[in-house]
Every structure is written in C-alpha cells, then in structure tokens.
Amino acid sequence: MRWFRRHGRDLPWRRTRDPYRVIVSEFMLQQTQVARVEGFYERFLVRYPDIHALASASPAAVRESWNGLGYYRRAANLHRLAQSVVRERNGVVPSTPEELRKLPGVGRYTAGAVASFAYERPTAAVDTNVARVLRRAFHPRLDAGAAGERRLWDTAERIMPRAGRAAWVFNQGIMELGALVCTARVARCGECPVREACATGRRRR
Numbered sequence: 001m002r003w004f005r006r007h008g009r010d011l012p013w014r015r016t017r018d019p020y021r022v023i024v025s026e027f028m029l030q031q032t033q034v035a036r037v038e039g040f041y042e043r044f045l046v047r048y049p050d051i052h053a054l055a056s057a058s059p060a061a062v063r064e065s066w067n068g069l070g071y072y073r074r075a076a077n078l079h080r081l082a083q084s085v086v087r088e089r090n091g092v093v094p095s096t097p098e099e100l101r102k103l104p105g106v107g108r109y110t111a112g113a114v115a116s117f118a119y120e121r122p123t124a125a126v127d128t129n130v131a132r133v134l135r136r137a138f139h140p141r142l143d144a145g146a147a148g149e150r151r152l153w154d155t156a157e158r159i160m161p162r163a164g165r166a167a168w169v170f171n172q173g174i175m176e177l178g179a180l181v182c183t184a185r186v187a188r189c190g191e192c193p194v195r196e197a198c199a200t201g202r203r204r205r
C-alpha cells in the first residue's frame with residue numbers, strides 16, 4: 001500500500017468515487033489497455049456526464065461514442081445498465097456486490113471493483129493482474145480452472161484490510177503491482193515491494 005501511494009499512476013478514475021464514473025471506467029477497461037481508455041473516458045463523460053444522460057441516449061448514439069474502443073457489447077450493456085438503474089433504482093447505483101451483480105454486464109470482478117472503488121467497501125476484486133500476483137505470491141503451483149479461481153478469491157478476501165478506505169488502496173495497489181511490476185511478460189522481483197512475502201520472489205532471491 002505504501003508502494004502504491006508512491007508509485008501508483010494518477011488515473012482519472014482513481015480521482016473519483018462517483019459510482020457512475022467508476023462503472024464507465026470498469027466497462028472500458030474490460031479488454032482494453034489503460035493508455036487507450038484514458039482519452040475515450042474523458043470524451044465519453046463530456047458527452048454523458050451522468051447516468052441519466054446515458055440512459056436517455058439512443059443506442060446508436062452510445063455505439064457511436066464507443067467507436068474505436070471495440071467490443072461493442074460493452075457499450076450496449078453499459079447503456080442497459082444505465083437504463084435499468086434509472087428506471088428501477090431511481091438513478092442510484094447499488095453499493096453491494098450482490099446487488100451490483102444483478103445489473104447487465106456486471107460479473108463478480110466488476111461488482112467487487114465498483115463496491116470497492118466507488119463505495120470503499122472491503123470487497124475483493126480479482127482481475128487478471130490481481131490473479132497473477134496472488135498466484136505467484138501465495139499459490140505458485142495452483143491449477144488453473146474453477147477451483148483455482150475460487151482459491152484466489154478466498155485469498156484476496158482473507159488478506160484484504162477490513163477498513164474500506166484501506167481496502168480501496170489495497171485493491172488499487174495489488175492491481176497496479178500486476179500492471180507495472182509483476183506483469184504477464186516478466187516478474188520484476190528485484191524491484192518488487194512484496195518480494196519478502198512472496199513465494200516466487202523468495203525462491204528467486
């Protein structure tokens with residue numbers, strides 16, 4: 001967490017706790033790199049500054065705003081999510097992972113991420129980067145597959161701070177570690193802040 005406070009990137013969706021803005025960023029970041037999302041994110045929010053503006057747009061206009069980002073199913077799901085929240089929840093994005101998962105296009109990861117990043121709830125959010133760090137740090141021999149995935153979620157939940165604000169930093173930090181230091185291509189254990197606590201890092205020393 002100390003490492004993240006010093007080295008974490010200053011990304012626009014980390015400067016907000018607005019659930020709508022957090023959801024937009026999470027949908028855009030599914031399958032798209034951070035650098036690419038940054039420009040689109042700001043432009044999209046100028047066009048649709050809140051959930052009501054997005055809900056009342058036409059599907060064609062939303063699709064056009066998504067042009068260049070690809071995976072248009074995400075745009076359609078985000079649009080349906082906005083309409084559902086406005087119609088059924090008075091425009092208020094729910095705060096618990098259980099309720100969030102009832103929304104279109106929201107799976108376990110996105111529900112955990114929104115609960116943590118928008119509402120500062122101590123909920124796990126295991127994406128590809130987090131899974132890689134947890135696997136290398138705690139379960140280097142873990143099998144891929146559903147049982148392995150359950151194990152990683154259990155681990156994330158066990159090591160997470162219980163205070164929401166700290167959990168926000170923890171989730172952002174472990175994600176950032178996977179994006180910058182413990183990457184898919186190379187594990188830079190020599191410069192990693194958690195190597196003393198990491199099974200892979202200790203073995204490589």
Ligand code: SF4
Pocket residue numbers: 133136137181182183187188189190192193194195196198199200201202
């Ligand atoms: S010590 Fe190495 S393997 Fe472990 S988390 Fe850090 S970079 Fe990844």
